[in-house]
Amino acid sequence: MNTMEPSLSIDYMDNVTLNVTSSDMNMTGIAQIMIPQELFLMLGLISLVENILVVVAIIKNRNLHSPMYYFICCLAVSDMLVSVSNVVETMFMLLTDHGLLSVTARMLRHLDNVIDIMICSSVVSSLSFLCTIAADRYITIFYALRYHSIMTTQRAVTIIVIVWLTSITSSSLFIIYHTDNAVIACLVTFFGVTLVFTAVLYLHMFILAHVHSKRIMALDKNRRQATSMKGAITLTILLGVFIICWGPFFLHLILILTCPTNPYCKCYFSHFNLFLILIICNSLIDPLIYAYRSQELRKTLKEIVLCSWCFVM
Template identity: 70%
Template sequence: MNTTFNPLVMKHVASENNSDNATSNASYSNTTTLVCNKIIIPHELFLTIGLLSLLENILVVLAIIKNRNLHSPMYYFICCLAVSDMLVSVSNVVETMFMLLIDQGVLVVTFNIIRNMDNIIDMMICSSVVSSLSFLGAITADRYITIFYALRYHSIMTTQRAVAIIIAIWVASTISSTLFITYYKNNAVIICLITFFLFMLILMAAMYLHMFTLAHLHAKRITAFYKNRRQNQATSMKGAVTLLILLGIFLICWGPFFLHLTLIVTCPKNPHCLCFFNHFNLFLILIICNSFIDPIIYAFRSQELRKTLKELLLCSW
């Protein structure tokens, strides 16, 4: 992806830093052996992965809507996580198609149109990262409650509360992404996003540590009278493991992007940091891959969801 049409506002910052410091970077290269090769990823690859991930996440949403057995708070949150991934997929497909049409000379647009499109796409991606982290946190909390408060779960995590949490997350994501795009040149906004990312990771890690260290002790205390609870707890632990996998994939795919943001704040003019910025396309493809991988994990870990997805695919044929 070129620097004339950027999928994220932070790419504007990186490209500005690259251009502003081109002279200093060149002089630095004369005195050192620093080699900085830019990774070029074809537009067609972005488009292909984007379309596949969009199709996958649409199928996940339709499967959860169709199957009443999946109408539970955890699957509501998973459905919203799929919608968050769709935001990345849609923004990627629209942007890549836009760039391909421009490169082929089919579409001629003004700078203002490009800038407005860029802002819309950036808002979608920023909203996606905030909502994805929030829904991962909501699913973690849901699994935590099912393990440690199994007998009270249905009174604690009601459908009404789940809907309220979903609405609150989407409203907060929309507001935060709007503020982020409006004040993207202010480092304080970037720091807030990085802080939110780290806070959510630490919070989820703490809950997981508690779940996996004490769940085994809880299971031993369950008597034969609570055999059904033992089965429910095993199911809850399976859900927790699934979420742990999702969280690990999220960290791998989004981690380089947040490192990119951190370097923009801490060392925007350092030659080594400028070299790291050149790999931004690789970070973008990782983000899109996250949207592509998540539905595969849902289907692999949930037999009920996998069965419904098969039914949808067979009906489509």
């Protein structure tokens, strides 16, 4: 993922007619921004530990056994895919650079394909679960009395299985046909459609909240809606962070399709390693948002960390 040449690690850069290599940058007087491998490794390890803690906390605390937290747990697993792929690739690169590991070109290609599938699965599943959580919050607010009959545990599990199967299958197909510009177009389109879908749901929810804030309502109903809106606000923050962290990368893909040889686009391509850092930061920031917004999750995380610390001591 953090290779010298711009690639996803998905080899979109190498194989989609654009081929913006370091030599191309030098010919146009543009120097590619280099970031120490150790920084990638450190951020990857921190985000991996954070997301593992989130998953363990949700599994451990029965009060968090609800559809929304199941989806958040899956979102954390999606972030873990980015972290794991980053750590594995960086470790391979560091070991190879220091002469501690010898690998063949075929082995590197297989490793690259596996990492590509993991990263692509991460972005597809993350977007899907963000949409799913938005729909879950929407049902909570607009169909509060029927929520538990609509969003049952069985349905939540079915949705999770479908999302993961779809993510892995589509990601595998993306890697197989990575030389086709249509693959990038599909990924960018999916990004746009999911953002629009989620934005429409949130807009409707917040308009409702604004209207109801001006009315006199029963206390219990106010509390129920306040809790639901808190969940919606949390997911709004998650969505905003996702757009900030992944947005530059998707703009990168759009420029590959529209202006691969333009000097200004090549200048943008030279910042690719920074985009990769942002992607890893998304996996690092999400667990902090979960903990900050959920008192129950924050309490469980503290217990896990303290127990782990006592066990080590």
